[in-house]
Amino acid sequence: MPSFSDTVTITAKTSPHVCGVGDYTVNLATHLKAHYDLGLDLIVEKGCLPSTMPIIVLPTIEDWTPKSFQTLFTQLKQARVKTVILQYTCWLYSPKGFSLALIPFWQQCSQHFQTILVAHETYYWSLKYPGTWLKGIIQQYVLQQLVRHSDRICCSSEPYIHQLHRYAQKNNKIHHLPIPSNVPLKPLSTPERMELRKSLGIISAQHQVLTLFGCHASIQQSWVAQLDRRLQELGKPVVWLLLGDAKRIDLPLHNPIIRPGFLDAVNLSYHLQLSDLMLLPHEFGISAKRTSLMAGLEHGIPVIGTKGQLTDSFFHEIASVSLVSDRDYPAFEVEVLNFLDRPSSLSDLVMSGQDYYAKHLSWAVVAKTLATFLCES
Numbered sequence: 264m265p266s267f268s269d270t271v272t273i274t275a276k277t278s279p280h281v282c283g284v285g286d287y288t289v290n291l292a293t294h295l296k297a298h299y300d301l302g303l304d305l306i307v308e309k310g311c312l313p314s315t316m317p318i319i320v321l322p323t324i325e326d327w328t329p330k331s332f333q334t335l336f337t338q339l340k341q342a343r344v345k346t347v348i349l350q351y352t353c354w355l356y357s358p359k360g361f362s363l364a365l366i367p368f369w370q371q372c373s374q375h376f377q378t379i380l381v382a383h384e385t386y387y388w389s390l391k392y393p394g395t396w397l398k399g400i401i402q403q404y405v406l407q408q409l410v411r412h413s414d415r416i417c418c419s420s421e422p423y424i425h426q427l428h429r430y431a432q433k434n435n436k437i438h439h440l441p442i443p444s445n446v447p448l449k450p451l452s453t454p455e456r457m458e459l460r461k462s463l464g465i466i467s468a469q470h471q472v473l474t475l476f477g478c479h480a481s482i483q484q485s486w487v488a489q490l491d492r493r494l495q496e497l498g499k500p501v502v503w504l505l506l507g508d509a510k511r512i513d514l515p516l517h518n519p520i521i522r523p524g525f526l527d528a529v530n531l532s533y534h535l536q537l538s539d540l541m542l543l544p545h546e547f548g549i550s551a552k553r554t555s556l557m558a559g560l561e562h563g564i565p566v567i568g569t570k571g572q573l574t575d576s577f578f579h580e581i582a583s584v585s586l587v588s589d590r591d592y593p594a595f596e597v598e599v600l601n602f603l604d605r606p607s608s609l610s611d612l613v614m615s616g617q618d619y620y621a622k623h624l625s626w627a628v629v630a631k632t633l634a635t636f637l638c639e640s
Contacts, residue, residue: 267339268302268319270637272348275327275355277311277320281525283554284350284383285311286445292318294630301637303348306335327356332368339376346377346637351409352384353402360387361401366408373412379636380413382406383442383552385423406430415636419551421575440632441551441624444558449532456536463521463537470500470519471603474538474564475509477555483569484514486544486592491516493596499603506534507555535562540602542567548574548589551624560584560620563613567598577623583616 272292277285285307292303296318305320308327314320323338325331339347349369356362372378385406388399410416410430417440418424427437451459465472475482494501495517503520505512510522523534541559543549548571549556559566560583569589570578578584585602587594621627 267306267321267342267344268304269345270301270348271304271306271339271344271346272350273306273335274350275308277305277307279312280310283445284352284355287383287442287554288350289318289320290443290445290626291629291633294626295634295637298627298630299634301634327362327364329364329367332364336368336371339372344376346379347372348379348381349409349413350381350383351406352382353386353405354384360398361405363401363405366405366412369409370412373414377636378413378415379633380409380416381440382416382418382423382427385418385426417632420573421551421577422573423552438632441629442554442557443624443626443629444561444620445554446528446531446535446558446561448561449529451533451536455533459533460537463523464519465502465521465537467500470502471539472502472504472521472537473599474504474506474535474541474559475512476506476535476541476559477509477543477553479508479511481545481547482509482512483544483546483589483592484512486595487512487542488514488516489592490542490596490599491518493600494518497600499600501603504534504538506531531558532562535559535564538562538564540565540567540599542599543569544589544592544595545569545571545573546589547571549578549584549586551575551577557620557624560616560624563617565602565612565616567595567602569595581616581619583612 272288274284274288276282277289288305292305295301295303307320307322308324309322311322313322353360356365386399386402388395407430410427416427416437418427419440419442424437428434431437501518503516503518505522510524526534535558541564543556543566549568550573566584568586570586571589578586585598587598
């Protein structure tokens with residue numbers, strides 16, 4: 264039987280798989296260990312890499328079936344674990360988009376351990392997409408049951424927190440918990456930055472780098488195409504930098520494109536530091552659950568994005584973030600053109616965004632909040 268610490272967290276995948284929730288869980292455990300000396304074992308599925316340093320990763324789950332969940336519960340009970348943290352999205356434990364097997368497992372856990380639910384996503388249900396309605400109803404049911412059997416529920420998104428309040432019997436058990444950047448800032452010197460630009464074919468110092476980063480499915484690609492045409496018409500010297508999942512965007516853009524493919528965290532940080540502006544024209548608006556946006560703030564990149572039903576109110580407090588309606592492309596274009604015409608010195612703007620991130624959205628904030636909960640158990 265595996266040996267567990269007092270606190271365990273469950274997630275589906277970690278390295279070598281590419282998984283944002285897995286990266287979040289590893290970073291969470293690392294910060295809790297480094298700054299609060301709290302051990303947090305990661306329970307993941309077989310096929311992930313085991314680890315003992317700096318944190319313990321245990322690839323013990325055969326699959327996410329009722330039998331496996333029952334085996335896991337028995338092991339947790341025998342090990343006298345005190346706290347179980349469940350990292351949750353609708354799709355994380357089943358390709359169907361929901362896992363009914365989670366419900367009895369989590370109900371059993373609630374009777375023997377402190378249970379903390381970290382809801383990265385709630386459910387995928389939109390009136391705009393009729394094909395999601397039935398699945399969305401089932402996803403809501405699963406989430407409702409998980410919430411009711413959790414001692415604490417943590418979520419980064421204000422709109423999602425409003426949804427969770429409808430399911431919780433006690434509103435005081437729902438807490439805002441940021442999802443910080445999974446790309447730690449590794450500063451480049453000015454000569455190093457210029458050398459990297461040169462190696463990527465950005466020869467002219469006049470070219471400004473426009474970065475698209477993150478989930479390509481959320482990006483309104485028609486906006487990108489329109490903006491690209493307009494920038495060419497005006498003769499604006501720009502280069503597109505497509506990072507993360509945005510590298511899958513396949514548009515016939517007229518301006519130069521840098522598409523470096525998969526990058527490790529260090530090289531991703533280096534490439535982000537080439538950015539003059541991050542563009543997030545997302546359908547339904549930008550959201551605090553986007554680690555790509557958090558990486559932009561930590562790296563001091565000004566952001567022009569959209570506001571919609573998923574947008575958190577605090578973004579209006581960040582001077583380096585400009586927002587337009589997710590239905591108003593002309594306003595988006597004006598914001599971008601105004602930015603490109605500004606003087607190059609934007610140090611105060613950049614520092615304000617980084618300062619807000621450090622005080623309200625960083626891993627230090629997350630670790631402090633979770634450490635408080637864990638010390639109470």
